Amino acid sequence: MQRPGGDSGTGWKLHILRQLGHRDRQQHSAYRELVQSYNKLLEKSTFLKDLTEKIQSEPPPTSPGSHHDARSQSEAVAESGDIPALQKEMSAVQSANGELAFEACELKKQVQERDDQLKEQSTRVANLLDLAEGHQLQRQCLEEEVVLVVCANAELKERYDHLLSQRRLVEERLQETEVEQREILEDMTKKKALQAAQQNDLNERRKEEMWRRMLRKALRKTVSAEGDFVSNQSDDSHDTRSLEMSGSVELEKPLARQTRSQSLIAISPSRVLGVLKNFFDFRKEQPEFVGEDSWYRPSSVCVLCSLPTRALYSKEIHDSEIHAVRFSPNAKLVATGGADRLVKLWDVVGGQLQSHQVLEGSNGGITSIEFDAWGVQLLAASFDCSAHLWRLDTRSKESLTGHSKKVTAARFKMSPYRAVTCSMDRTIREWDLHKLACIRCVQVSSYCSDVVCSESYLVSGHHDKKIRFWDSRSERCIREVTLEEKVTSLYMDQDQIQMLSCSRDDTLSLIDMRMAHILRVFRADGFKCGCDWTKAILSPDTGYVMAGSADGTIFVWNAHTGALERSLNGEHSTSVNAVAWSMSGEYVVSVDRGRKAVLWSEY
Incomplete structure (x- = not known):
């Protein structure tokens, strides 16, 4: 329930009391007029009732004095009017009295109902007051919690600002370190590339020299289509004669089904040197004993692979x-x-x-x-x-x-x-x-x-x-x-x-x-x-x-x-x-x- 009385603790109570007083004044004025009318009617009804009973109960006078009184009364009645008129007036008064009595009963019933409603509203107001008091206590607790949360948020904000500043410093250092690492890596890459190029050149020269020596040895041998080498059983004169033969390698008749990797017939002259290198590397004799620390590098004898179909x-x-x-x-x-x-x-x-x-x-x-x-x-x-x-x-x-x-x-x-x-x-x-x-x-x-x-x-x-x-x-x-x-x-x-x-x-x-x-x-x-x-x-x-x-x-x-x-x-x-x-x-x-x-x- 919202408190309309401002921020003070008693404003809402005063507001409720003022509202109750205003309602009482409104209802009291209406009831006051009704009660006054009812009291007047009740007084008239009582007076007329007493008067009627008194008239009906009084005996006629017997004594001279009473005769004189009756005469005086009759004269008074004669002076005031005739009796039928008075009886009519009394009947009208009695009828009005009954109506007023009925209205008084209805008004009394309404007053009782209003009293019951007033009691219910009073009970409800009391309950609302208790509920408002409970809400007020809860509000005070929540306000205390809000104060604690605000304080905690302020501390967290300070810590966050501190961590944010540290993070920015670390990011700056990281960026500087990454730049330095990239520069170092580029330098190392350039040096490695240069060293690799130099080593490749050296290796190529060594390989070319080795291939030349192996080619000179290969000129004295023949190669079959199966890839087996057969040494010529001849002396230096036969070696000299073999150098004069057309072609550095002698090929046997190809088999009915040759493959690119088993025959040198379909290979261009530019690849003969590589073919011989691969064949010689692969056909090197396996040593009878390989030490525990010996290393090998397998060599392929494949010159060109054929795609399977x-x-x-x-x-x-x-x-x-x-x-x-x-x-x-x-x-x-x-x-x-x-x-x-x-x-x-x-x-x-x-x-x-x-x-x-x-x-x-x-x-x-x-x-x-x-x-x-x-x-x-x-x-x-x-x-x-x-x-x-x-x-x-x-x-x-x-x-x-x-x-x-x-x-x-x-x-x-x-x-x-x-x-x-x-x-x-x-x-x-x-x-x-x-x-x-x-x-x-x-x-x-x-x-x-x-x-x-x-x-x-x-x-x-x-x-x-x-x-x-x-x-x-x-x-x-x-x-x-x-x-x-x-x-x-x-x-x-x-x-x-x-x-x-x-x-x-x-x-x-x-x-x-x-x-x-x-x-x-x-x-x-x-x-x-x-x-x-x-x-x-x-x-x-x-x-x-x-x-x-x-x-x-x-x-x-x-x-x-x-x-x-x-x-x-x-x-x-x-x-x-x-x-x-x-x-x-x-x-x-x-x-x-x-x-x-x-x-x-x-x-």
Whole structure:
């Protein structure tokens, strides 16, 4: 209820009292006139009633005196008028008296009703006064709370102003620091670019010198269409004669079905030097003993990859979905692994996959497969919280245990006796394969989905949308690349210059390993990453990018332009989990959730 009496505490009470007094005065004046009229009528009625009773009750006079009185009365009546007139007047008076009595009763009833209403209103006024008093107390409490809140707001405003000034100072410092960091980064980038250019020039000169020496040696050998070198069994005179032959390399008759990577006939003279380099690098004899600290850098023998166009072989080869596929370095074996806990080896013969060997011993599904540089060892990651190492020459098996959750990837490092694994337990572990012991453990902040190794650092892909570069000699993260969605796989080329990542935003990203920035992003209408372990690859000549989609289609992009070159469909009806490209560039194998493997080729 709003208080009309101003801000003082008693104003509203005075106002109510004034209103009640005004109402009493109005009603009292009306009742006073009514009561006065009623009293007058009542007095007249009583007088007439007494007079009538007195007249009716008095006997006629008998004595002379009474006769004299009666005579006097009759004379008085005669003087005042005749009796009928008086009787009429008395009847009229009695009738008016009755009406006045009825009106008096009605007025008395109305007075009683008004008294009842007045009592009700008085009770209501008392209740309202009590309610107003309660509201007044509540208002006082609220005013006290308002005062406290105003004081607290004033304190908060002071603190806010202080923090705002500090924030502005920190932002200014941050901007200055960012400017300094950009300048330092630009200087470092320029220096690194200059050093890289100088090192590249030096490397090119060294390579050219090495190729010249190797070319002089190659002039004394012949190359078959199968890629095997045959030394001429002759002395210096025969060497001299071989130099005079037309052409620096002697080719055998091509087979009925040649491929670009197996024959030098279709290669231009400008690429002969690179072909010989690749052949010689790949055909270097494997040392009888490789030390624990020895490092290798695998070399590709592929000159130019051919785009696959048709399926040569299609069959269900596992009892459940297949997660991983990998070609051996000599491109003669294919390894597949899946949820049935088996790793199966297949020979590629005449465009068919023929069973070669089955590797058992895993207690969980296989998630990834890796051959060493000579195809002698096979490393597989498993859902049984471990990685398994098979030696194909002795058919022995060892296990790397130490992870607490599923192992998502396992890779050989540049040394044949070092391996790296990553797991859902948010750790990356480095292993000594001689001792089968973990020699380093890196704790990461997110679930690791894949890992690759270079000479100087490890690279891991995570579900927090980041690719992290780790120093191979410490546990320090030296740089990060952030993508739009979580990473499903990583693939690094043979020269360790570029890396391909696949992520759940249905894109592939080609990343420069030296500068750790994205060179190109590959997308296509209809391409959809099927699961959290979908694997994408680069072709051996780094000219193409390939990945399987959730609908069973295989997409191939041009790595240099980003354009979609080809899409292969019709064979897979479920999501393609992984693809592999042979080192010769001739074959591609794809595997899917429906237990099927498909062998693709250009011919």
